Amino acid sequence: MAPKDSFALGGGDFPATRWSVVAAVRSADSNERSRALDALCAAYWKPVYKYIRLKYSKKPEEAQDLTQGLFIELLERDLLSRFEPGKSRLRTYIRLCTDSFVLNEIKHAGRQKRGGDSVHFALDFPAVEGELSAQTIDPASIPSPERFEEFFEREWIRSLFSAAIDDLKELCAARDKQSAFALFESYDLSEDEHLSYTELAAAHKITASDVTNQLAWARREFRLLAQERLRAICATEEEFVREAKILFGGDR
Amino acid sequence: MRFLNDKTLEKLRSAGAVPDLSGTRYTLVEFLARGGMGAVYIAEDQSLKRRVALKVLETEDPEGTLAGRLLREARVLVQLEHPGIVPVHDAGTLADGRVFYVMKFVEGAQLDQFLANVPVLSERLRLFLRICEAVSFAHSRGILHRDLKPANIMVGAFGEVLVMDWGLAKILDPRWSGNSNRDENETRFASKPEPGANNQNTQATGATGDGIVMGTPGYMSPEQASGQIASLDVRSDIFSLGKLLEFMTARQAASRTGKLPRALRAICEKAAATNPSDRYATVSALADDISRFLDGQPVSAYRENLLERTQRFYYRYQAAILLILMYLAMRVMFVLYPRH
Amino acid sequence: MNKILLGLLLGALLGAIDGGTAWLTPAVRAQIVGIIIGSTMKGVIAGVAAGIFARKVNSVPLGILFGLVVGFVLAFLVAFLQHGYYFEIILPGSIVGMLVGWATQRYGTSAATPAAAR
Numbered sequence: 001m002a003p004k005d006s007f008a009l010g011g012g013d014f015p016a017t018r019w020s021v022v023a024a025v026r027s028a029d030s031n032e033r034s035r036a037l038d039a040l041c042a043a044y045w046k047p048v049y050k051y052i053r054l055k056y057s058k059k060p061e062e063a064q065d066l067t068q069g070l071f072i073e074l075l076e077r078d079l080l081s082r083f084e085p086g087k088s089r090l091r092t093y094i095r096l097c098t099d100s101f102v103l104n105e106i107k108h109a110g111r112q113k114r115g116g117d118s119v120h121f122a123l124d125f126p127a128v129e130g131e132l133s134a135q136t137i138d139p140a141s142i143p144s145p146e147r148f149e150e151f152f153e154r155e156w157i158r159s160l161f162s163a164a165i166d167d168l169k170e171l172c173a174a175r176d177k178q179s180a181f182a183l184f185e186s187y188d189l190s191e192d193e194h195l196s197y198t199e200l201a202a203a204h205k206i207t208a209s210d211v212t213n214q215l216a217w218a219r220r221e222f223r224l225l226a227q228e229r230l231r232a233i234c235a236t237e238e239e240f241v242r243e244a245k246i247l248f249g250g251d252r
Numbered sequence: 253m254r255f256l257n258d259k260t261l262e263k264l265r266s267a268g269a270v271p272d273l274s275g276t277r278y279t280l281v282e283f284l285a286r287g288g289m290g291a292v293y294i295a296e297d298q299s300l301k302r303r304v305a306l307k308v309l310e311t312e313d314p315e316g317t318l319a320g321r322l323l324r325e326a327r328v329l330v331q332l333e334h335p336g337i338v339p340v341h342d343a344g345t346l347a348d349g350r351v352f353y354v355m356k357f358v359e360g361a362q363l364d365q366f367l368a369n370v371p372v373l374s375e376r377l378r379l380f381l382r383i384c385e386a387v388s389f390a391h392s393r394g395i396l397h398r399d400l401k402p403a404n405i406m407v408g409a410f411g412e413v414l415v416m417d418w419g420l421a422k423i424l425d426p427r428w429s430g431n432s433n434r435d436e437n438e439t440r441f442a443s444k445p446e447p448g449a450n451n452q453n454t455q456a457t458g459a460t461g462d463g464i465v466m467g468t469p470g471y472m473s474p475e476q477a478s479g480q481i482a483s484l485d486v487r488s489d490i491f492s493l494g495k496l497l498e499f500m501t502a503r504q505a506a507s508r509t510g511k512l513p514r515a516l517r518a519i520c521e522k523a524a525a526t527n528p529s530d531r532y533a534t535v536s537a538l539a540d541d542i543s544r545f546l547d548g549q550p551v552s553a554y555r556e557n558l559l560e561r562t563q564r565f566y567y568r569y570q571a572a573i574l575l576i577l578m579y580l581a582m583r584v585m586f587v588l589y590p591r592h
Numbered sequence: 593m594n595k596i597l598l599g600l601l602l603g604a605l606l607g608a609i610d611g612g613t614a615w616l617t618p619a620v621r622a623q624i625v626g627i628i629i630g631s632t633m634k635g636v637i638a639g640v641a642a643g644i645f646a647r648k649v650n651s652v653p654l655g656i657l658f659g660l661v662v663g664f665v666l667a668f669l670v671a672f673l674q675h676g677y678y679f680e681i682i683l684p685g686s687i688v689g690m691l692v693g694w695a696t697q698r699y700g701t702s703a704a705t706p707a708a709a710r
Contacts, residue, residue, distance in 0.1 A: 248269040579687045
């Protein structure tokens with residue numbers, strides 16, 4: 001299943017067959033390249049925005065411009081074609097491009113701002129700004145300079161999982177398994193660590209055994225959906241294997 | 253998109269990793285350990301009402317290569333029916349598509365933890381001999397372990413010694429793989445080492461020679477470390493056993509006089525020689541030398557001088573020598589000072 | 593060779609040697625044959641006893657101790673019957689006992705294979 005987020009540029013549904021953003025950016029078809037950028041943006045815009053906000057202490061408006069600017073830069077300068085899958089992860093490459101881009105913009109701060117005819121992504125910055133405020137309400141949660149790579153990775157996981165949960169919700173709706181999603185939401189997306197299957201069963205008026213089975217199904221599907229999103233933004237199978245291990249804590 | 257706070261994020265990561273055991277006769281008890289290829293959980297066999305260790309392929313495996321590898325590991329273990337090798341009870345595929353196999357749950361301690369309570373050198377050497385028995389048996393079945401290290405040796409509650417984690421096993425005898433092509437029995441992990449990877453764990457090292465290899469730095473043989481997979485033979489495991497022996501005896505040396513007997517050091521050096529042709533040819537030969545050392549007999553790895561030979565003879569027959577000397581002294585006394 | 597047979601043969605040998613050293617004592621030289629025979633018998637008994645003990649108990653120190661006790665008792669009996677030469681009989685007899693005790697622990701094979709395993 002390909003990412004479903006669509007933007008002003010490109011947009012539309014992606015093919016159901018396995019699709020890789022890194023392969024698509026090298027496509028001769030400009031529409032395919034645009035779709036690749038959409039997928040990339042969908043996966044990375046939130047981590048990039050938060051990263052710029054915190055690492056470079058940029059105000060929300062500046063960070064928004066820089067985030068938009070980065071993805072435009074990726075498109076206009078065809079930066080992804082320079083990415084070598086064997087040498088690093090795509091995630092690392094994006095982060096390094098972000099650093100390079102922001103530092104460059106800071107260096108040339110006096111130059112003319114980008115004009116109104118530039119490409120514009122419809123991204124929900126206010127929502128992610130709200131997330132950031134909630135995350136950094138405790139100053140201790142703001143990463144130290146040496147922890148920004150870890151921060152970027154975490155935000156990337158957060159973004160990917162959020163998208164996978166939305167995919168799961170759609171899947172459950174399509175298969176008339178809304179109850180499974182409700183259970184998943186109540187148990188796995190809840191902060192309540194003391195909720196038991198018995199309590200959940202009583203609340204949903206089903207048996208504990210049904211709770212077990214439906215949760216198992218929902219988790220299984222969630223895992224598959226997250227993997228599909230991940231595969232689309234990985235350059236190679238080897239990278240996918242490594243990143244999947246990180247995604248589900250296999251590296252701990 | 254909903255916002256997932258850190259707590260929920262961690263919960264989801266764990267939930268995604270937990271194996272889905274629905275459709276099997278096992279229920280999950282708790283996470284136990286993580287290895288190079290898979291995670292091991294304690295599970296309860298609902299049919300037989302016993303605890304088992306369940307190893308699940310954790311690494312994503314789009315090509316199905318690793319799944320085949322894990323199942324082959326299980327099949328290898330099934331062939332190795334030996335008291336010193338952890339037995340496999342079951343294998344299959346979970347509902348979430350991951351392959352697994354079930355083995356005996358060993359309640360005990362890893363070797364390094366167990367050794368903390370074994371201060372006597374001779375006991376440690378006897379423990380080592382039991383490890384050699386298991387490895388020698390595997391070699392007799394044409395199987396190399398390739399990842400022998402303290403973390404892969406367990407000592408059970410009844411003192412039984414078990415060699416674990418045969419995930420890197422190389423099958424020398426194609427009869428056991430059902431595949432006549434030896435090369436296809438090799439692990440081909442194409443992943444590169446992670447930056448800052450912990451060198452105490454089994455890891456992929458840089459690609460050299462024939463290809464990328466897995467093993468544990470410090471315990472894998474030089475030829476294994478350099479990627480010469482095709483030329484590996486039993487002597488590679490003997491190197492690892494030599495390093496294991498060094499580990500098992502080093503603590504002993506540190507806690508006592510600080511010195512190991514020369515013969516024992518020579519055994520370690522011979523087993524862990526850089527050149528395979530300088531090592532023991534078989535695990536049995538290594539075990540024989542250890543047995544001889546324990547019996548106070550000369551070992552093949554060390555040529556004693558006259559003084560050392562005399563010393564060894566004395567220590568071996570110390571009781572008898574002292575009794576005979578006592579007897580002779582007593583006889584001399586009776587002759588020199590007869591009682592009337 | 594099993595431990596009992598080993599104890600018997602070694603006990604006989606050491607007992608004979610021990611008895612033979614009585615030749616160094618002029619006062620008893622005339623009875624040397626009897627002494628050797630007696631000492632050999634003593635050694636055999638001690639050796640067999642030590643061999644039986646070694647089949648049951650696998651411990652060199654305990655084997656030596658058992659040999660000492662048996663050797664001492666047998667030697668004491670002989671000395672008692674001789675009404676003399678207690679030191680000259682008991683001390684060497686005890687040491688011979690200890691030697692066979694040690695040897696039967698270190699050497700010789702243990703109990704035979706059980707019937708069920710045949």
